Amino acid sequence: MENEKTHKKNIPFFKIILGVALLGFIVLVITGKKTWYSEDAPIEILSDMDNQFKAKPQVGSTFFANRAADQTVIPNTVPRDGVAYPLEKPDFERADSVIGANPLQPTDFVLARGQNRFEALCAPCHNNDGKGNGTVVEKGFQNPPSLLDEHAVGLSDAHLFHIISVGQNIMPGYGDKLNMNDRWTVVHYIRSLQAKR
């Protein structure tokens, strides 16, 4: 009897704590939730063909002289599926004659796409309602004039298209982010906002 008592007393407290901690650790590992963050790259046990010698998007390459897999567009050329925009930023006056009318019909689909692109790319400054005071303006960007005022309503579709394509004043151009038809859907959506004002 006396022997058992002494045996029970002899289990050190820190060992129990250690055991419980290890058990919890194992349970956390098994459940697969992220339990810690690491700055070290993940371990690859069998990295057989994980990293192949080929040009990958936005990854460095030893093939080209400038060590980039993505090459920039050579001046005065157009990517294979790209469309050259015919005007420069100051060619505002020529926009009407060169670009012409909106080729798209304002169907539900086109307006939905216009709304989606407007709220993604224009709303940071122009806000979802087009009146300005977007979230970026609160951080210190210059507030753009309202898209619903007389001046913007008076602009032709081609002028709006031109401004979206190459920008105006401090507004950057969005020609690289919106293809031609996307820009026309945004023009339709701006017109629908102006009609609702």
Added chain:
Amino acid sequence: MFTKEFDTRVKTTVKIILPVAGVVAVLLILGFRNTVTDVGYRPQQPVPFSHKIHAGQLGVKCVYCHTSVETSAHSPVPSTSTCMNCHTLVKSDSPKLKLVRESYETGKPIEWQRIHKLPDYAHFNHSRHIRAQIDCSSCHGKVEEMGVVAQNKPLSMGWCIDCHRNPTEFIIPARPISGIFTGVKAGKYDPNAKATLAQVKALTEPQFGQWETEIPKNEVPGIPVPKHPGYGPENCSSCHH
């Protein structure tokens, strides 16, 4: 042969060492699981860009910067000119943005650390998944709540197949913060909505080649038309082509 004291010492050391060795072995095996080694990978980026500020607080949508995600297989890291759309005026003299300004002036790209990486023999196509209105957070977690982006999902083959076989359990439908084009019903977001599988639900055992849902007619050239999410393909060659 041995003294009694020596014998007990050997017994106690074995009693301690065996469980410890066992635990270490289990940890080593489990520690090399994909979920542990990849999830939580959070490298320091050359520029301390915070998705929490830009997407979370300012509400700038994912597609503002990662523009061509809906048309290309690769979701691009934006060019420096995208940063300078705003940072010509906003915090234009911040020391944190020194690299961005240098890159903008010299044309030398910033070398961001890649976090989400598949093996080169697995071909993931972003545009297919975006067209199926699968939210970015299904695979990347809630990036708009991350100060420094960390990998949130293991991106292992088993994890991909789990969702391809049982999409209703795992797909998060497109949220407004992503800016994914959801067609005419744009803006109507139901956080509790499960992805609709009306067209494929009837097929309890899909026949070979019938996983794909019907693709709607392309109304306007250049605009990716959203389609209903369906069961993902389980062909080997769908991803390993």
